[in-house]
Amino acid sequence: MNKFATLWHMFQHHLNPDCAFCGLPRMQGYPLCEPCHTDLPWLDVGGVPALPDCPTSISAFAYQAPISNLLLGIKFGKNLRELATLGTLTATGILPQLTQVPDALLPVPLHTARLHKRGFNQALELARPLAKHLGIPLLTHPVQRDKFTLPQTELDAEQRQHNLQQAFRIHAPLPYKHVAIFDDVITTGATTRELSGLLLANGVDSVEIWSCARTLKSTTIKHS
Template sequence: MKYLAQPWQTLCHHLNPSCAFCGETRIPGYPLCQHCHAELPWLSVEDQRPLPGCTASVSAFAYQAPISSLLLGIKFGRNLRELATLGELTATGILPQLTQVPDAILPVPLHTARLHKRGFNQALELARPLAKQLGIPLLTRPIQRRKSTLPQTELDASQRQHNVHQAFQLHTSLPYRHIAIFDDVITTGATARELAAVLRAQGVAHVDIWSCARAILRQKHELDPQIDYH
């Protein structure tokens, strides 16, 4: 069984002792039962390849059920309780894969208009347990998404890259040599790579790309040649 994130222990006295997914008795100090934990589409280091332009890329899950439906439900249904649970599970999946701890985590920022409409930045909330357990800062102010882009899910690979070109603007210098960019889902990696380019241009030597989930297709016949899944 993978490393289990510990902050849930402080909430045990206040939460229902049932699994967040199925309602059965959960593992003490953890939001899921043994069965649901084992059934999640966990990724290991061997399941992933680095994205171009980054030092390392790490994701907790493959983007498939039930993680995919959870992420969509959170994003459009504003289920903040499930968001907190998924943040803890993301930390559980990512922490054992790390070989180096970055100086800070940078959640991919939302454009102001989208942030106001949604009410929260999903990437930021999912990254909170990671930052807390690693004891490093979450960067929420230095970089702004100055371009209101189309949703990446509506575009093909080449359109995604063009969509996020020059979408981010750095407002202040960053006193860090190693930063992990965090996004909820990595598909082509276009958004994270664009943000990584901004960081490298400002002298950040090592840029990791982390995510809750990643699109990983294992069979050659499943691959779309228009998409760089790795």
């Protein structure tokens, strides 16, 4: 999403006092009305099992409707009008769960071919409100995806891990000791696990995994 499109969306959002989901009056300074906010599949960090090889993982939502519908609509339908709303909601869910602030936030990179085709990196755009609120840098250049991989959604757990081997490369030194990796959806954790191993092998001492949503066999949903 370019800067003009972002500013135009913010301008329209400021003029529209209605809930982004149902059209009823929204809460002041927030994109949703109270009932829609309460009904979202918020995750309680205390009830979410840790990802393999990663003691700290935080997700705002369970991968359920309407969050799953929004993510799919944005990614494959290029419904960018909802991107800023979902970024705000993601920050709302993640920020209260933090016990410490990392030095930097790394959105999972897209391969340049996929980025050019899609036109934007969903993980990057969803991570922007978090980085802005926390006052930490977004890492968009030091780590890149050099290997063009098959879409993870088409593969099983074992294939996902093999698909991502050596997919990422660090192209510039990372002067950070504590980094949070951000992805839009975490399923098996294969993508973030590959990135985490790369960071730890290149001087980063501590890695956390953050995401907008996470698929879980059994979820603990909290209502605000």
